Amino acid sequence: MVRKWIGISVLSLLPALVFAAPQVQVVGLFNGAAVVNIDGQRKMLKVGQRQGDVELISATSREAVLRIGGSNQTFTLSREYSDGFAAPHKRQLSIARRNDGHYWASGSVNGQPIEFLVDTGASTIAMNESQASRLGLDYLKGQSVQVNTAGGTRRAWLVRLDRVKVGTIEVLGVEAMVLAGGHPTETLLGMSFLNRVGWREDQGVLYVEGKN
Known part of the structure; x- marks a missing residue:
């Protein structure tokens, strides 16, 4: 269940919020791995691996979840993420x-x-x-x-x-x-x-x- 109102101390803010997010495209999807284009450089990542500020959290043949700047983002093939850039697909957050x-x-x-x-x-x-x-x-x-x-x-x-x-x-x-x-x-x-x-x-x- 999504949380109902109770008192809990606010956790520390993630410092990554102040940095510019990289431009990311997912160009290949596999179970447990993804081919990711990060600022123009292509890299194969397995679940748990990271490249700079980008970490692969999960991957299937349909979508990948990447942690970028402290937030998990869900990507399908060729979906581009860039802070402040209006991507052609709806923005999603997990x-x-x-x-x-x-x-x-x-x-x-x-x-x-x-x-x-x-x-x-x-x-x-x-x-x-x-x-x-x-x-x-x-x-x-x-x-x-x-x-x-x-x-x-x-x-x-x-x-x-x-x-x-x-x-x-x-x-x-x-x-x-x-x-x-x-x-x-x-x-x-x-x-x-x-x-x-x-x-x-x-x-x-x-x-x-x-x-x-």
Whole structure:
């Protein structure tokens, strides 16, 4: 099951987010191996092998999963990945469930890096005041509301985020909620984002696909 709202400390942000991603094409697929074109150089990788910042996580005759810049990306033949480049195929992201049983996804809010905890029980992206301030959000200008939580009634502010990005998938104008105090301790990736992308969970992997 995708995680419901409980308190867990935010994991360290992946430093690879600040680096430019390589251009990658998968030009050959086999069970347990893939031929990958990385910045113009072709390399045969077996599962577990890496070339620079690119690691082959899994491969079948139909698709390969590569870890690039801290995120797993699913490739079919000749699918090119380049940060900021609009590939002809829909962008896809696969997120493996971590040892704590939850799905964590590296991304950004308005260009500021952050790590999300996927929570289908949250109606919107949700964060505490400290997280909102770190992201530079002027949340006090948002709509003030009262919300019921496990700890009682809390004050909160509804805001609209200009850009929310998870892996290579970006959604514009996403509703979010900033809660007074220190909870939630993590930034929750709720349904205000997930409802605008395609997603499914299968055997411990959450697959997310951009709709445009």
